[in-house]
Amino acid sequence: MTRARTFDPVSLEIMWSRLIGIADDMWTTVLRTAVSTIIGAAQDFGCEILDAEGHSVAHSNRSMPVFNIVMPTVTRAVIERYPVETMRPGDVFVTNDPWLCAGHLDDIATITPVFHGGRVVAFAVTVAHTSSIGGALARRTVRDIYEEGLRIPLLKLYDAGELNETAWAFIRENVRTADMVLTDIEATLTANDLGARRIVAFLEEYGLPDLVDVARAIQEHSERAMREAIRALPDGDYEHEVWADGLDEPVHLRCRVTVRGDEITVDYAGSDPERPRGGINCTLTYTKAHTVYPLKCLLSPTVPANEGTFRPFTITAPEGSILNCRVPASVGSRVRTGWHIHSLLFGALERALPDRVQAGNGLMNSVHVYGQEPNGRFYNAHFFIAGGRGASRGRDGIGRNCFPSSARNVPVEVFEARTPVLIHTRELREDSAGRGQWRGAFGHRLEMGVLPGYPAPVSFFIDPDRLRFPPRGLSGGEDGPLTEVLVNGRRLTPEEIGAGQITLSGPDERLVLHIPGGGGYGPPDQRDPALIEADIRSGLVTPTGAAVGS
Structure with missing residues (x-):
């Protein structure tokens, strides 16, 4: 095939799939070579191919959605500082700046220019959540970015192929379990190198000098699909507000979604100002990513995403607000605000898209265990566990994945192998889903303690969400339950959780988390009796819990 301005549909589909396949190979490389639980088990990373101008072309099917959306921003920042004409083969760029990258310091981007015919023709980029970036372990206490x-x-x-030893040393000396962190970074570099070589082989196979025409065709196809989906919506202004736990006081979020023709503007004016501590602030880059991703899910779920997908969207938030914070605001726990954006948007668009929106999610919780064993070895592992998904019209909640993240629930065996912790129970909780004509997915019960025979206390660092505001039901559906944190049988109040550090002194002590199920959709008294009977037979809904008005 020779270079052309247009491609026949079959050829374009094949080439598009090939590029996605290259990104998938990059992703698999990270998965197989990273060593931390947060990357190797929770799969909290993403890989993407971008054109020479920093516009996204294809990402891995399993990439973290938010990472896919921020990678063009960070790549274009690289190009602005280091013009492509000055780049050389062997160059690799790195940053974790929350205002350029993925919104907090733990997410590190590695950006590799791809050379073909003596010039930059593409970029292979990976963003991955490292196991440590230093700073405070109890993130609820931090006051600014410098403490994080x-x-x-x-x-x-x-x-030009030579390692920046100074930068490498700075990273090594400022993180916990440095070997783990550096090995994970090397995994991303290996993936980028693989991607770069595969892109060059792709261009050579098709006789293309660069990705310009292929990228343009792919991006235009995705943009057309999105604009067609937007045109199907009634023009109008759609508003909504939600409340999130916050830290000392609740957080109020507000949006106005304006649909005009084939474009959508989302304005977050009226949302709370940035907060002085606790890391719950969002950078605008992160807010934009958590806006366009749920809109993509609603409007054009079947067309692979790239730069063209997001061109019809404009997102604004007042500078200095909790959704557009300024340096040096703390951002380490920005998910506790950003993960509520999809519920805000779904609530706004319920009137326009009642058959697609979803009731509130139980959201994901993380338990981080870090310490030093008597032999001097450090342990450092994250345990991710997701709440139940909300219901939607015509369908019960579809499971306990980590939406709006694509991270994975960490296997119990992996976490236990890395830490002196024993997971006594991980099970679905009965009556833990919001009822409705369609009910939410059930939540979890997680019980953990110190490994029997271990001679020292173990500290668990938690930052739970939904302690005050449950997953909301839609269209008459009932809310899901609240998160509960129990230590030795006693439920802690949000105030008692405090800094989020819980220390268990021995094997008889227990930390128990009740993770919420999702909200229901539609009035509970309209649920099909056959589905109610099936719920009761499953053992996850009691007859009392199934009774309307109970």
């Missing part, structure tokens, strides 16, 4: 860890400015990690 090492902030890596946009710089060259490799210069």
Whole structure:
């Protein structure tokens, strides 16, 4: 095939799938070579191919959605500082700047220019959540970005193939379990290198000098699909507000979604100002990502995403608000605000898309265990566990995945192998889903303690959500339950959770988390009696819990 401005549909589909396949190979490389639980087990990372101007072309099917959306931003920041004409083969760039990258310091981006015919023709990019970036373990206590860890400015990690030893040393000396962190970064570099070689082989196979025409065709196809989906919506202004737990006081979020023709504007004016501590602030880059991703899910779920997908959207938030915070605001726990954006948008668009929106989610919770064993070895592992998904019209909640994240629930065996912790119980909780004509997915019960025979206390660092505001039902559906944190049988109040550090002294003590199920959709008295009977037979709904008005 020779270079052309247009491609026949079959050829374009094949080439598009090939590029997605290259990104999938990058993703698999990270999965197989990373060593932390947060990357290797929870799969909290993403891989993407971008054109020479930093516009996204294809990402892995399993990439973290928010990472896919921020990778063009960080790549274009690289190009602005280091023009492509000055780049050389072997260059690799790195940063974790929350205002350029994925919204908090733990997410590190590695950006590799791809050379073909003596010039940059693409970029292979990976963003991954590292197991440590230094800073405070109890994130609810931090007051600014400086207390949250090492902030890596946009710089060259490799210069024409030579490692920047100074930058490498700064990272090594400022993180916990440095071997784990550096090995994970090396996994992303390996993936980028694989992607770069595969892109060059792709261009050579098709006789293409660069990705320009292929990228343009792919992006235009995705953009057309999105604009067609938007045109199907009634023009209008759709508003909604939600409340989130916050820290000392609740957080109020507000949006106005304006649909005009084939474009959508989302304005977050009226949302709360940024907060002085606790890391619950969102950078605008992160807010934009958590806006366009749920809109993509609603409007064009079957067309692979890339730069063209998001061109019809404009997102604004007042500077200094909790959704557009300023340096040096703390951002380490930004998910506790950003993960409520999809519910805000779904509530706004319920009137326009009643058959697609979803009731509130139980959301994901994380338990981080870090410490030093008597032999001097450090342990450092994250345990992710998701709440139940909300119901939607015509369908019960579809499971306990981590939407709006695509992270994975960490297997019990992996977590136990890395820490002196024994998981006594991980089970679905009965009567833990919001009732409705369609009910939410059930929540979890997680019980953990110190490994019997272990000679020292173990500290668990938690930052739970939905302690005050449950997953909301839609269209008459009931809310899901609240999160509960129990220590030795006693339920802690949000105030008692405090900094989020819970220390268990021995094997007889227990930390128990009740993770919420999702909200229901539609009036509970309209649920099909056959489905109610099936719920009761499953053992996850009691006759009392199934009774309307109970």
